Amino acid sequence: MTTLFRRALLAAALAAPLVAAPATAQRLSAAEAAMSRSVDADQDRSVALLETLVNQNSGTLNLDGVTKVGAMMRAELEPLGFTVAWKPMDAVQRAGHLIAVHRGKAGTKTLLLIGHLDTVFEPNSPFQTFVRKGDLAEGPGAGDDKGGMVVIVAALRAMQAAGTLKNANIEVHLTGDEEKSGSPHRIARADLIAAGKRADVALDFEGLVIDGGRDMGSIARRSAIDWRITATGRTGHSSGIFTAEMGDGAVYELARILAAFRTELPEPNLTFNTGVIAGGARASIDEGGSAVAAGKTNIIPATAIAIGDIRTLTPEQTARVKAKMEAIVAAHAPGTDAKIEFGEGYPPMAPTNGNRALLAKLNGVNRDLGLAEMPALDPLKRGAGDVSFVAEDVDSLAGLGPYSTGDHAPGETVDLQSIRRQAKRAAILMSRLSAERSTR
Structure with a gap:
């Protein structure tokens, strides 16, 4: 498939979810409407962050590069009030994980946000550079998962601007070896698993799936x-x-x-x-x-x-x-x-009733934003991911990152407008969940 033809298909797929429902907000609170405006106002800043992250190679085995991307994310999260720590993973021959914690109001739900710093593109890959082409951008990890990390930051910034972040209990876990996990997992994923046992909700910021012209909600991921x-x-x-x-x-x-x-x-x-x-x-x-x-x-x-x-x-x-x-x-x-x-492998994320309830809440956000409802994605169309390590312990939802095509291959392309759409969804969903009483 030619690059031009692939882009044409991508543009057509991206347009469908936006015209499937009225484009104006329906029942947003004042704070939620402010979050939506903040995401729009910060779009250029989000794209600039994505470019910076993508241009730093962080192939899983480039330990120095992964560490540098971790430092870039620390610089984004600390000004938002997060206490940030770097957890070295020398014991499993990997760079490490970035763990950021925001303490909010006691007794309310704790949200676990999951993404990853590494990509499949090592320093010897010929594909190394961010290239913007209108509302699309090519680059190593532009979608998987540097775009996901940008969505996290954009959503948290919007929450801070609207005043909903201050009371939110949030842990962010950005692993440094999602694409080629260190072994044994009892060491490489110990911190993530422990966080899942503390959390009330886990939100995975790997890529959005569009199927049949519709944004899909991921309530399940299969093992590998x-x-x-x-x-x-x-x-x-x-x-x-x-x-x-x-x-x-x-x-x-x-x-x-x-x-x-x-x-x-x-x-x-x-x-x-x-x-x-x-x-x-x-x-x-x-x-x-x-x-x-x-x-x-x-x-x-x-x-x-x-x-x-x-x-x-x-x-x-x-x-x-x-x-x-x-x-x-x-x-x-x-x-x-x-x-x-x-082998150890990645466990499954089963399609539980709790996960379905989370998707229903996300669809409430969609209705209020004037976006189409997101059906549950067929799990055969989604690969394994880090959220599966916590899925047995906490209600989970995947696919909150941006939409991209060609992941894991030269030419990986992210739709920049999907960053905006996903950040609005995430900011409002997290604000609503953060106001609920914890069941832990």
């Missing part, structure tokens, strides 16, 4: 869990394959397992993928997914390895699917053995 199968067999001359003495060999054992996955695992909201396979007399796949294999046509392969992932919607589905996979792997072909290992 890696797996590795290692099959072994007796090796020898190929003339002995399938005999009682030699058995089926490692490659056929692996093929049996993968064929059984394809026929026995399918169920709603589950996907499972085999990404790389290697087999032969010798075979290996390293942590980066590079495979090496060697053998001969007349030698029964001794080793076969496959790596892949599963994506599930609920913890119960995760447990059930893992058990099925383990049972399939354990039913060995003659003369073979196999084992399956699961």
Whole structure:
């Protein structure tokens, strides 16, 4: 698809939500109307912040770059009354996380805002620079997730200007390794998980999804869990394959397992993928997914390895699917053995009633802003994210960042007007939630 054609499609998609409902506000309070005006007045400042953030490379493994973006965000949050701390993550070979806390009125809800400092574009990527083209801007992380951080700042500024921030209890967690998480997660995500246990509501500022011309609300995100199968067999001359003495060999054992996955695992909201396979007399796949294999046509392969992932919607589905996979792997072909290992992965964010209630409140904001209602997004259309680490403990809503296309690839493009739309939604929603009594 040409860049020009992609932009034309983007412009058409962006226009649809804005004409689906009256453009004038309906039932905004005076403070909420002030927030809307503040976001509009600050739009140029928001775009300038986005440009500054994007032009600082912060690929996950560029630890110095991630730290510098953290310092830029500290400079935005401290003047808003947040106490900001940097949590180094040397223990998991990552830069660290920025944690900002705003203390408001006792007894009211605590909001947890989640975003991330890092991008997939390391310093060796040819895609490094912010380029504005009208209401669109290209740049590494322009949407994912530097645009999300800009929405956070724009919304908080609007709340401060309208006087609703002073009483709000808010924690902001900006992780430095969302795109390639440090391990183990019990260290890399300890602070985020603890914050989820304290919070009443979690709001995730990764990208807005537009589907069928409509802004969508994300009440669920699926897990992303890696797996590795290692099959072994007796090796020898190929003339002995399938005999009682030699058995089926490692490659056929692996093929049996993968064929059984394809026929026995399918169920709603589950996907499972085999990404790389290697087999032969010798075979290996390293942590980066590079495979090496060697053998001969007349030698029964001794080793076969496959790596892949599963994506599930609920913890119960995760447990059930893992058990099925383990049972399939354990039913060995003659003369073979196999084992399956699961990585830490990202947990799911299940579509709970609490999450649905949050979306209903966001749709109340939409009505009052004169925007179209946001239906719940099909979770098959959203990947995993950091909010999932807290979703079991707190009602959560995802997708409050801006709309972008081409994420994770050169040419990543953000719609700058969606920053304005999302910041208004977020500022009003956070102000309303912050005035509610805490249930903790």
